Amino acid sequence: MFDFRSCCRSKSLVFACFVACVSVLSVMSQYHIRSPLLRSMYHRMLDDERHRADDHVYWYHIDSSRLPADMCEKFIPLNQDAETSEFLNDCYEKADWVFTQIRDAVLKYMFSWFLTSTSINGWLRRGSMFIFSREQLQLLLNVSAHWRAENMLDLGAGDGMVTSKMAHYFNNVFVTEISSVMTTRLQEKGYMLLDVDSWSESSHVFDLIGCLNLLDRCNQPIAMLHSIKKSLRPGSGRLIVAVVLPFKPYVEVGSSDHKPVERIHLQGLTFEEQATSLVKHVFEPAGFTLETFTKLPYLCEGDLFKSFFVLTDAVFVLSVTKT
Structure with a gap:
């Protein structure tokens, strides 16, 4: 049973009443909730x-027995x-904004005919992500x-939000x-915008470059890694990469079949096997050395039916291999 007083503290009175009523009905009457909307909620x-x-x-x-010894030493538990808990609590609260969630669902369906999911989320100011805390x-x-x-x-x-x-x-923060739509949101936060196609040709050198859940969403992931390597500050610059595993590339913009031009083929099926394959067969051949890595949930704000969505991220900190 739900704690009604707790609901009143954390939710609107209307939603708290809904919780209490549905809970009582489900327990006392033993009937299924007939409304698909109420049942899902x-x-x-x-x-x-x-x-x-x-x-x-x-x-x-992670199962450390499935990792090579050199990677085990660099794993940060x-x-x-x-x-992280604060982000999840915000997700629970926003999911309870019933009328806002219904409005967003309708608008998302309408705009999906001519806007990408990313742009729709930016326009609605919803769907923020969380990977790691400070x-x-x-x-x-x-x-x-x-x-x-x-x-x-x-x-x-x-x-x-992750930035x-x-x-x-x-x-100085460049993006x-x-x-x-999202570029507008980024400029509102005061971040300096670089061109998507020519950022690596700028005169700036970077102490840290974030490539977070992007390798499986871009057309040329290997070329991007080489561009990153050239743009890092010599001797001290680092790259932080987050990759959803199992690895399933999907290019949202710029590909007719949503498949990348450059394919990354990872060995193995488990998190540990694919993380190892990324390091040994992708990052090291591209000229990077693993400093640390970890396993984190890739969290996203949800909707009326699911407060948050979660995928599994492998997060790597890499430096340029010294020659």
């Missing part, structure tokens, strides 16, 4: 209660920290909370983004 609330009580250890766990980023980069550097670049920055976790440590 009720199951979403059940799911939310389960997640609220869960520390999600399985989101972060993480867990659900306060920032504390988790510090552990991956092996820096303190007071560490500062000059320039960073976030490729495919979306609405800039903001990295931006805290840099004097690229293919969606014109």
Whole structure:
């Protein structure tokens, strides 16, 4: 049963009443909820209660026996920290905004005929992502909370929510983004926009480049890695890459069949096998050395029927291989 007082504290009174009524009906009458909308919302609330009580250890766990020894030494074990929990709590709250969610669903369907999902989310100011907290980023980069550097670049920055976790440590924040709607959101945050096609030709050198959930969404991922290598500050620049595993490329813009021009073929089926294949068969041949890596949930704000969506990210910190 739901705690009605807790619902009233965290939800609107209308939604709290809905929770109480549906709960009583489901328990007392033993009948199925006939309305598909109410049934879906009720199951979403059940799911939310389960997640609220869960520390999600399985989101972060790996089987180290499936990794080579050199990668085991560089794995950083993480867990659900306060920032991650705060993002999830925001997702639970936003999912309860019933009329907003219904409005967004209708508008998303209407605009899907001529806008990409990314642009629609940017226009509606919904669908923000979460990969790592500041504390988790510090552990991956092996820096303190007071560490500062000059320039960073976030490729495919979306609405800039993930960018903001990295931006805290840099004097100048540059971004690229293919969606014109999202570029507006990024400029609203004060980030400096670089052209998607010519960012690597700029005079800037970067202390950190973020390539977060982009390798499986771009046409030429290998060419992008080589461009990144040339744009990093010699001797100290680093690349942080997040890749959803299992690896399933899908190019949203610029490909008629949504398949990339350059194919990345990873060996294995498990997280550990594909993470190893990325390092040994993609990053190292491109001229990068693994510094640290971890496993994190790639979280996205949900909708009326699911408070959040989650995929599995492998996150790597790489430096240019010294020759």
